[in-house]
Amino acid sequence: MRRAIASGAAPAPDDAAALELLIAGIEIEVPANETYGDYASNIAMKSSKLLKRAPAQIAAAIAAELTAEAGERLHGAAGSIGPIAGASVAGPGFLNLTLRAGLLADHLDAIATKPDAWGQILRRDVDPPQKINVEFVSANPTGPLTIGNARGAFVGDLLARVLEAAGDEVTREYYFNDFGEQVRRLGESVIALRDGAEVGENGYKGEYVGELAAAIPADVAARAAESADAVEVIGRWASEKIRGGIESSLANLGVAFDVWRSEGSLYTDGWVERAIERLRSGDWLEERDGALWFKSTAFGDDKDRVIRKSTGAYTYFGSDIGYVEEKFSRGFDHLIYVWGADHHGTVARVRNAAEAMGYQKEHMEMLLVAWVRFIRDGEEMSMSKRAGTFITLDELLEEIGVDSARWFFASRSASTAIDFDIELAKAENSENPVYYAQYAHARMKSILRKAEAEGIAPAAAIGDLLDDETSADARLARRIVRLPEAVEDAATHHETQGITTFATELATAFSAFYRDAKVVDASDATRSAKRLRLVAAAATSLAASLRLLGISAPEEM
């Protein structure tokens, strides 16, 4: 479409490079006010300076060209039929475009022909599919997932779903620490409770620790007794046990990981060593005060960063660079890290190290998920895994349900801090927008069932139903076909709220349609059949958007 507009730019500059630049800069959008047409472009205003002509003049020239061209094509001569039926100028120089009426019908028929593919988009011509690694949650297995982990889980999973829908190949990955200080503390805490002692100041005090202490299997207990390091044996057993619990909690959310990568394996499999070797060969390392440093300041960092401490132990940063090496070795084009906002301090150093290792930092993206303040009875709930004062993810889902929770997080940008009032979420259960969308879907299905019971089948083609573009039918149709745009936007910008907006708007449009248009109507069987096809397409599109969100699309409620 950009090309179509640019080629219509009669007074285009001779300079080919300038023209390319112009084409890239053209923005096309759906105008807020539907009386302005189907799409609008700002090309005239953008190019005004370059062409040294007034925006309104340029827009008028393009509109005339496009209209003439559309006319020619429609009237036969040229073989292909363009998408644009008309163009006009408005305001300071907006170019408003109207699509050929038949185009909408074509789209709807395509939905009915291939319902399973609807919502999947192909970006191959513009943007080849990528092999993408999305790492998220990655909470250490020292306790069950809490509501604090919820947002990252939903954000990461939804992003993965959207990228898949846009044609990318996605690996969902969970990174966890199965050795070191935290696991030792867990082991000490479990042992203390088993022996009837008090948990130390730095230990874990949640109820689950006591449950673990009571559930140590005989063989593990025996191994611990024989081992010189009982804390290590018990700690590892406990953390693996907890990790399994985390996996099943995530399954309740509808989130499944392809890869569980332990931090320890980055050492035992030599990845950290290989990463260090790469840095060394580029002369990015320095031994100082007995420690090994990465010269991060060469990349604009405030200070150099320690990889290996003077004690010989590695830092988290050491693991991080080993992990970068390991991930890229698997052939990913792009790495996405979904991190809590509190990790922002480590973003620069990891990307700098990656660059020093010879990777492009543009291929690494850290998506920082903002904090959620959980509020109950007007009070912020402070949570600490060590102190044992927290609400688990499982408990949250029991209270408000997966669909509500998914919608809540999906409809908000990951970068804004949000308040989550649990009492309010519960109280608003039946008023939650997610039910509005689901209800609309159930109602669509109900209509289709009723029609079937009365022996009216959907038409094989939508035909002329949408020719009157002001009709309730056409209004609904225009919403239905917008899903691919919402998916593409979300995949391009890595912002997924648009999907919930789409679902809400489609549900709203359907409610209005439902009010104005009778679908199952034996007195006008022809129109009734066409409308059934429209309703079926609406159901397909709404269900596809809900599936993308990981939310159920019920047949009845």
Add this chain to the structure above:
RNA sequence: GCGCCCGUAGCUCAGUGGAUAGAGCGUUAGGUUGCGGACCUAAAGGUCGUGGGUUCGAGUCCCGCCGGGCGCACCA
């Protein structure tokens, strides 16, 4: 002190440089002898924290200030 994020309707939040800044909830007034009333229609409600700047055009980009959150370890 330095860095990053945030500030939009009573509340919770969308708004990807474009036209009259939107949605849900809440408030107010209405609506069904039709396919699901978990619905629909309408109204009220805004100094987009604030002051400058860039631009034909700024909630959006830049700078300052105010307010809030987070981070600034040879911790994990």
